[in-house]
Amino acid sequence: MPADFEHDRLLVTCASGKQASHLLPHVSEKWKNITLAVHSSTSEERLKNQYPTRDVVSGDLMDPAFVKRIMNGVTAVFHLCPGFHPHEDIVGYNMIDAAVEEAKNGSLKHFVYSSVEEYLMESGLKYTILQPTHFMDMFPVPMLVQQSSPIFVANWDPSIPFSFVALRDLGEAGAKVLIEREKHFFAQYPLVSDGPTPYTDVVRHASDAIGKSIKLEQRPFQEAVNFMLDRFFGEDVPVRARDGMERMLLFYNRRGLVGNSNVLEWLLGRKPTSHEQWMRLAVAEAKQ
Ligand SMILES: NC(=O)c1ccc[n+]([C@@H]2O[C@H](COP(=O)([O-])OP(=O)(O)OC[C@H]3O[C@@H](n4cnc5c(N)ncnc54)[C@H](OP(=O)(O)O)[C@@H]3O)[C@@H](O)[C@H]2O)c1
Known part of the structure; x- marks a missing residue:
């Protein structure tokens, strides 16, 4: 039902x-x-x-x-x-x-x-498990649009490929699962919109969409851990969260996060959002 x-x-x-x-x-x-x-x-x-x-x-x-x-x-x-x-x-x-x-x-x-x-x-x-990959929407388009000489500082090795999910696809897929309900009982859906793509390419797409060349840098490991934890917790960081963040960034630095978009394409009944498409939408929104 x-x-x-x-x-x-x-x-x-x-x-x-x-x-x-x-x-x-x-x-x-x-x-x-x-x-x-x-x-x-x-x-x-x-x-x-x-x-x-x-x-x-x-x-x-x-x-x-x-x-x-x-x-x-x-x-x-x-x-x-x-x-x-x-x-x-x-x-x-x-x-x-x-x-x-x-x-x-x-x-x-x-x-x-x-x-x-x-x-x-x-x-x-009666459950459904959605397994979204790395969010496209974490990429700081509004900040890069505003900077006159934009710089993107990656928190992990930008040459390592990631598969990305666009939150607009994830929201639509989640709603479909809720609405159709029984059709999705006991299913597990790995949800990927596009990729694998390294951040070097993401920055290239962003430079094209913004119309400015974005400089790419990488934060040293410990600084990246602190930067990410600061975004989630501010000053009061639980030690277990620090363990988790360090493990995640070590994994990202070596392996990235890769997957396949077939399941999301089937679930949405359309091609998921490509990185270039998402970037154009995000730049247009940031320029409004
Ligand atoms: N970032 C990625 O690329 C990625 C990819 C895949 C999966 N995920 C997963 O996505 C999940 C996070 O979802 P999100 O990114 O949508 O969240 P989010 O934007 O980080 O927002 C955090 C939410 O958690 C609520 N919250 C914090 N502490 C709480 C508590 N003790 N009790 C009740 N609510 C609490 C906050 O409420 P207030 O606004 O009231 O503080 C807020 O609604 C995590 O499990 C993460 O692992 C993330």
């Missing part, structure tokens, strides 16, 4: 984040009942203004009581985990335990998780 927009309640976690901001335009007008869960009061305020008819709640996904409360009466969950959360596993367990309870005694029919999760596969829930 597909989603019943009139009677179902959809819960989206990390609703203020990058992935959700590209999912919500595809679903917010369809479902009558949507709960948007965030962490901070700033994001709560922002989403309440943006989606005034939706239930926006703030709380910590580490708190099982909060998770149980937001899961109550939910039919479909789109679960996103906070990036580099030092206890991603506990957040996942809280969500899945509350979902199992709601499936048993309440209304839950579908759990969509945008990551890999063995605990979910063993839970007995």
Whole structure:
């Protein structure tokens, strides 16, 4: 059975984040009942203004009581985990335990998780796992458009190829999975829009689209770790998050992240967004 927009309640976690901001335009007008869960009061305020008819709640996904409360009466969950959360596993367990309870005694029919999760596969829930690769949208187009002599400083070896996913494709694919529901039970979808492409080529596409030659540099490893952690945590960095970031950058430096776009093409029913296409759209938006 597909989603019943009139009677179902959809819960989206990390609703203020990058992935959700590209999912919500595809679903917010369809479902009558949507709960948007965030962490901070700033994001709560922002989403309440943006989606005034939706239930926006703030709380910590580490708190099982909060998770149980937001899961109550939910039919479909789109679960996103906070990036580099030092206890991603506990957040996942809280969500899945509350979902199992709601499936048993309440209304839950579908759990969509945008990551890999063995605990979910063993839970007995009807799940779909989305496995997005590296986001195209992390590339700082607005900053490069503004600079008179633009410089892109890579946080890993820019000659190593990556496969990329465009958040606009990811949002559309996530909405399709929620809407069509049963068709996607027990599926795992590796989601890639384009690539493998090294950042040297990404910078070339950006230079062409912006119309200025962008200089490419690489940050030394430890500086790159600190730079990335600062973006997620500011001054107070949990030690486990530092371990995770160091491991990720070492992996990126040697192996990148590669995949294949066939699954996303099938899911969308169209060619996913190429890097050149995305770059043109991002430059046009930045110049507005
Ligand atoms: N970057 C990539 O290339 C990439 C690729 C594939 C997968 N991913 C995965 O994407 C996920 C992150 O998604 P995103 O990029 O959409 O998020 P994001 O833009 O980093 O935003 C973080 C979200 O987490 C919420 N949050 C933070 N701490 C929380 C807590 N304790 N309890 C509840 N909510 C909390 C924030 O809410 P507030 O706004 O209220 O603070 C915000 O909505 C991660 O699991 C990451 O591994 C990233």
